[in-house]
Every structure is written in structure tokens, then in C-alpha cells.
Amino acid sequence: MPQPQQATSLASVGKAVALGQWLSLLLCGMAVCSGGLQQWYHTQAPTAQSFVGYCLLGGIYGSILASRKEHQNICSVLRSRGWKYFLVAVADVEANYLIISAYRYTTVNSVQLLNGFSVPVVMLLSWTVLKVRFQATHICGVLLCIAGGGGLVAVDSFANPSQDTAPRQWQGDIMTIGGAALYGVSNVAQEVTVRSHGMVEFLGMIGLFGSFINGVQFAILEHHEVRGIDFSSYHIDLLLVSFVLCQFALYSSMPVVIKYTSATSVNLSILSTNFYVLLFGLLLFKYQFHVLYFVAFAVIVVGLIIYSVRPTATSFETCENEETADRRTTTKQTEEKEKLLDKQVLGDERTQQGVSNPESSNPESIQGEAEGALCGGR
Numbered sequence: 001m002p003q004p005q006q007a008t009s010l011a012s013v014g015k016a017v018a019l020g021q022w023l024s025l026l027l028c029g030m031a032v033c034s035g036g037l038q039q040w041y042h043t044q045a046p047t048a049q050s051f052v053g054y055c056l057l058g059g060i061y062g063s064i065l066a067s068r069k070e071h072q073n074i075c076s077v078l079r080s081r082g083w084k085y086f087l088v089a090v091a092d093v094e095a096n097y098l099i100i101s102a103y104r105y106t107t108v109n110s111v112q113l114l115n116g117f118s119v120p121v122v123m124l125l126s127w128t129v130l131k132v133r134f135q136a137t138h139i140c141g142v143l144l145c146i147a148g149g150g151g152l153v154a155v156d157s158f159a160n161p162s163q164d165t166a167p168r169q170w171q172g173d174i175m176t177i178g179g180a181a182l183y184g185v186s187n188v189a190q191e192v193t194v195r196s197h198g199m200v201e202f203l204g205m206i207g208l209f210g211s212f213i214n215g216v217q218f219a220i221l222e223h224h225e226v227r228g229i230d231f232s233s234y235h236i237d238l239l240l241v242s243f244v245l246c247q248f249a250l251y252s253s254m255p256v257v258i259k260y261t262s263a264t265s266v267n268l269s270i271l272s273t274n275f276y277v278l279l280f281g282l283l284l285f286k287y288q289f290h291v292l293y294f295v296a297f298a299v300i301v302v303g304l305i306i307y308s309v310r311p312t313a314t315s316f317e318t319c320e321n322e323e324t325a326d327r328r329t330t331t332k333q334t335e336e337k338e339k340l341l342d343k344q345v346l347g348d349e350r351t352q353q354g355v356s357n358p359e360s361s362n363p364e365s366i367q368g369e370a371e372g373a374l375c376g377g378r
Contacts, residue, residue: 012308013305013308013309015260016260016261016265016304016308017269017301017304017305017308019253019256019257019260019261019269020257020261020265020266020268020269020270020272020304021269021272022253022257023250023253023254023257023266023269023270024269024270024272024273024275024276025276026246026249026250026253027246027250027270027273028273028276028277028280029242029243029246030243030246030247030250031273031277032277032280032284033239033240033242033243033246034046034049034100034243035277035285036239036284037049037236037239037240037243038103039285040235041230041233041235041236041239043225043228043229043236044100044103044104044225045218045222045225045226045229046096046097046100046101046222047093047096047097047214047217047218047221047222048218048222048225048226049100049240049243049244050093050096050097050210050214050247051211051214051215051218052240052244053243053244053247053248053251054093054206054207054210054211054214055207055211056207056244056248057203057204057206057207057210057211057248057251057252058204058206058207058208058210058211059207060207061200061203061204061207062074062204062205062207062208063204064200064204065077065200065201065204065205066204072201074204077197077201077205078205082205084189085193085202085205085206085208085209086209088185088186088189088190088193088206088209089205089206089209089210089213090209090213091182091185091186091189092182092183092186092206092210093210093213093214093217094179094182095179095180095182095183095186096179097179097217098175098176098178098179098182099111099115099175099176099179099180099183101175102172102173102175102176102179103172104172105169105171105172105175106169106171106172106173106175106176110169110172110173110176111172111176112149112152112153112156112274113149113150113153114173114176114177114180115176115179115180116146116149116150116180116271117176117177117180117181117184118180118181118183118184118187118267119142119145119146119184119264119267119268119271121180121181121183121184121185122184122187122188122263122264122267123142123264125184125185125188125263126188126191126262126263126264126312129188129192130188130191130192132262132264132312133312134312135310135312137306137307137309137310138264138307138310138312140303140306140307141268141303141304141305141306141307141308142264142268142303142307143303144299144300144302144303144306145268145271145299145300145303145304145307146271146303147299147303148271148272148296148297148298148299148300148301148302148303149271149272149274149296149300151292151295151296151299152271152272152274152275152278152293152296152297152300153274155290155292155293155296156274156278156287156293158290159287159288159289159290183267184263184267187254187258187263187266187267188263190202190254190255190258190263191258191259191262191263194255194258194259195259199255199256199259202255203251203252203255206251254266257269261308262312264307264312265304265307265308268300268303268304268307269304271300272297272300272301275293275296275297275300278293279293
């Protein structure tokens with residue numbers, strides 16, 4: 001069973017919080033680009049938007065994976081565990097599709113609030129799959145983060161009441177919950193894979209399968225929307241390119257942050273995405289400012305600090321620690337055996353010398369030889 005680790009240093013906690021906020025900023029960039037496309041140019045093709053990003057992941061990281069040799073090569077990975085990556089890619093693609101599509105049927109505030117459902121999903125999967133045992137400090141940090149995220153949505157609803165009516169809000173809410181749950185599955189699977197096989201393999205396979213699934217889906221469901229996009233407008237092109245770059249940076253950064261922290265910590269961190277979206281909304285979408293934005297954001301940051309002060313230990317880390325301890329024990333035992341063997345060999349050599357020349361080892365014979373030599377000299 002994994003044992004709780006000691007409290008981490010202030011620098012480590014600060015690094016964990018900073019990395020999480022970097023992910024939130026990238027998610028904010030994707031949200032702002034999607035919001036701009038929808039609000040300014042009435043363009044909404046979530047699957048088509050993500051297609052280029054998946055192709056970029058597959059092209060870059062897939063090429064690195066293909067250049068490897070023997071069992072780490074892409075062909076070997078496809079044969080041994082390709083079906084697992086296919087399932088993870090399905091979860092990831094459909095999570096993106098459900099969340100973005102939910103905006104058609106429900107309000108923005110509802111999507112932002114229900115998107116936090118990924119946190120309990122990740123915690124449950126981490127507890128069952130990764131054998132993580134959360135302590136009271138972790139639960140306290142999680143509750144603070146969720147309270148801060150809910151506070152951001154509540155303040156936004158109060159300061160910027162939506163004039164839009166949700167035609168089928170229940171459908172949009174169900175899509176949001178489903179997308180958040182799939183995000184949780186994808187993030188935990190990513191943590192397992194990155195710790196076992198590395199980020200290059202994960203990103204290469206997700207890019208490969210994700211581009212295929214995404215391409216088929218947008219060809220079937222969104223080909224009319226794609227035809228209606230005015231690609232001659234550089235404003236639309238700029239928003240699309242910015243979305244792809246933010247998506248690529250997010251997917252490339254996520255494994256690093258998950259490996260340094262955990263999937264749960266990442267999902268808690270991205271609850272602050274709404275804060276950055278609201279800040280950009282003040283400039284771009286004419287949102288109304290409210291001082292409680294900063295209060296809610298501060299609650300999230302405090303929750304992250306409390307959660308990160310005493311990190312959890314997964315079963316992978318426990319196995320690695322046990323393997324390291326076993327290697328150290330084996331090395332120490334080998335060194336002791338070598339020392340004993342050297343002593344034994346040295347003792348045998350001395351014994352053999354004593355047997356081959358017993359007189360030289362007798363003190364009386366040595367003294368007699370010395371006296372004889374003196375008499376002869378006289």
C-alpha cells in the first residue's frame with residue numbers, strides 16, 4: 001500500500017501551482033478563440049478545430065516514436081497496446097466534442113460549473129486504479145478548489161447575467177457532465193501511461209488515433225459547417241491558428257505537469273481557467289468587472305497550495321521506490337560478498353606461502369639462520 005510522503009518544500013509547491021496555472025492559461029486561450037469564432041463570426045466546428053491539433057501531435061511525436069528501435073518502435077507499440085491508446089483517444093476526442101457542443105443547448109455558466117465534475121471522477125479513478133489514498137489535507141484542498149470554481153461561476157452569473165435562453169438546457173447539461181467524465185478518464189489514463197512508457201509514446205499515439213477519429217467524425221458531422229467557414233478572412237484564420245497552437249502546447253505540457261504532480265492536481269488547477277476567461281472577457285466580450293473574481297481565484301489557489309503541501313504517492317511511485325531499495329540492497333550485498341571473497345583469497349595465498357616454505361615462517365629457524373650467518377662472518 002502506498003505510504004503518504006513527507007511535506008514538500010515551498011519551492012516545489014510553488015512550482016506545482018505555477019505549472020497548473022500555465023495549463024489554465026492555455027485552456028483559456030482555447031476557450032477565448034472558440035468564443036470569438038462563435039460570437040463574432042458564428043463559426044462553430046469543434047471537431048474540425050481539434051483535427052489540426054491532433055495531426056500536429058501525431059506528426060511530431062509520432063515521427064519521434066517511429067524513429068525508435070526494437071520494442072520502443074511505433075509498430076511494436078501498436079501491436080502490444082495500440083487498442084488501449086485507441087480507447088483513450090476516443091475518450092479524449094469525444095470529451096472535447098461534448099463540452100464544446102454543449103454551448104449550443106445550455107448556458108455558459110452551466111457548462112463552466114458542471115465541467116468541475118471531472119474532479120470527483122479523477123479522484124475516484126486515482127483511488128481505484130492508481131491506489132492513491134487521499135488524506136484530510138487533500139480533501140480540504142479539493143473542497144476549497146471546487147468552492148472557488150463554483151464561486152467564479154456564481155460571480156460571473158451575477159455580474160454578467162446572460163440574455164440568451166437555453167433551448168434544451170437539460171441536454172447541454174448532460175453533454176457537459178459526460179464530457180467532464182471522459183476528461184477524467186483521459187487524464188488518469190494519461191498519468192498511468194506517462195509514468196510507465198513516457199510522454200512521447202502517449203502523445204504520438206493519441207495524435208495518431210485522435211486525428212483518425214477526429215477526421216472521420218468531422219467529415220460525417222461537420223462538413224457543412226467547414227464549407228461555410230470563410231477562410232479568406234485573416235481574423236478567422238488567426239483565431240483558428242491560435243486555437244491549434246494553444247491546443248498543441250496544452251497537450252505537450254499536460255504529461256509533464258501530470259508526471260510532476262498528478263491528474264487530480266491538474267484538474268483542480270484548471271478550475272481557475274474561468275478566472276482568466278473572465279479577465280479576457282472584460283477586454284474582448286465586454287464583461288462587467290467584479291472584485292469577487294479575485295476572491296474566488298484566491299480560494300482556488302489556496303486550495304491548490306493545501307493540496308500540494310503533502311503530495312500523494314501512487315502505486316507506481318511505491319514500486320519504483322521498492323525497486324530502488326532492492327537495487328541498493330543487492331548492490332550492498334554484492335560489495336560485502338566481494339570483500340569477503342577478497343579476504344578469503346588473501347588468506348589462502350598466505351596459507352599456501354606458509355605451507356610451501358614452512359621454515360621461513362618459523363621464528364626459531366629464522367633466528368638460527370641469522371646466528372649462523374653471524375658466526376660464519378666471524
